[in-house]
Amino acid sequence: MLGKFISLEGGEGVGKTTNIAYIQSLLEENGISVMLTREPGGTPLAEALRQLLLDKNQEEITEQAELLMMFAARAQHIKHVIKPALKQGTWVLCDRFTDATYAYQGGGRAMDILAINWLENFVQGELRPDLTLLLDAPVQVGMNRAAQRGKLDRFELEKITFFEKVRATYLAMAEQQPARIKVIDAAQNLEHVQAKIYQLITQFLHD
Numbered sequence: 587m588l589g590k591f592i593s594l595e596g597g598e599g600v601g602k603t604t605n606i607a608y609i610q611s612l613l614e615e616n617g618i619s620v621m622l623t624r625e626p627g628g629t630p631l632a633e634a635l636r637q638l639l640l641d642k643n644q645e646e647i648t649e650q651a652e653l654l655m656m657f658a659a660r661a662q663h664i665k666h667v668i669k670p671a672l673k674q675g676t677w678v679l680c681d682r683f684t685d686a687t688y689a690y691q692g693g694g695r696a697m698d699i700l701a702i703n704w705l706e707n708f709v710q711g712e713l714r715p716d717l718t719l720l721l722d723a724p725v726q727v728g729m730n731r732a733a734q735r736g737k738l739d740r741f742e743l744e745k746i747t748f749f750e751k752v753r754a755t756y757l758a759m760a761e762q763q764p765a766r767i768k769v770i771d772a773a774q775n776l777e778h779v780q781a782k783i784y785q786l787i788t789q790f791l792h793d
């Protein structure tokens with residue numbers, strides 16, 4: 587039996603990293619074997635691309651190069667990690683996937699959605715997440731949380747208007763694809779956020 591593919595999405599500092607282990611434990615309690623991974627990243631080459639993408643101290647990365655590096659990393663990740671796991675029946679829990687490309691490159695950078703859509707089909711074929719949990723919070727809430735971690739990466743140095751566009755794009759996608767993308771109010775405290783995650787995962791397991 588094939589495993590299921592679940593992605594976690596949202597702006598910076600909304601709590602993806604904090605909640606991914608909780609989701610893993612919920613699935614494992616139900617006897618499911620789970621693999622955690624992230625994008626950009628997940629293989630040695632994709633992690634090297636991630637470092638380049640997040641590093642602010644280098645030559646300017648063009649928008650086109652940024653988009654292609656995201657999909658280059660994704661191609662490696664899908665071939666070497668995601669598909670083999672799903673084939674073995676392991677569920678894949680991924681911190682960000684292609685919705686992030688639509689939100690950051692499509693929304694934040696206003697890149698051509700048709701180009702992103704073409705690359706999505708080219709790199710992924712039929713592969714899409716079965717479920718996406720979108721952690722949503724006002725931009726300032728996420729930025730304040732992320733700022734507590736100290737040093738900012740290349741994306742985190744963007745202006746607030748960039749992150750407002752990212753958030754609006756995520757919410758628009760959730761409205762267009764309500765069966766797959768479930769919105770969680772991530773401005774709530776952790777207890778509330780995890781209660782909602784519990785409800786959504788339980789529902790997914792029974793569908």
Ligand code: Z5A
Binds near residue numbers: 775
């Ligand atoms: N990117 C892209 O442009 N295109 C793409 O296709 C892909 C990615 C795949 C790296 O992603 C960057 O790549 C990302 C988009 C771009 N850049 N940005 N911005 P990333 O996922 O590694 O980076 P990130 O979004 O900056 O992740 P993050 O800042 O680590 O956020 P998070 O994982 O969602 O948050 P967290 O670390 O779990 O929580 C932040 C803090 O808040 C932490 O201290 C927690 O204890 C606290 N927290 C969490 N939840 C709560 C609640 N509910 N209440 C109070 N405090 C909380």
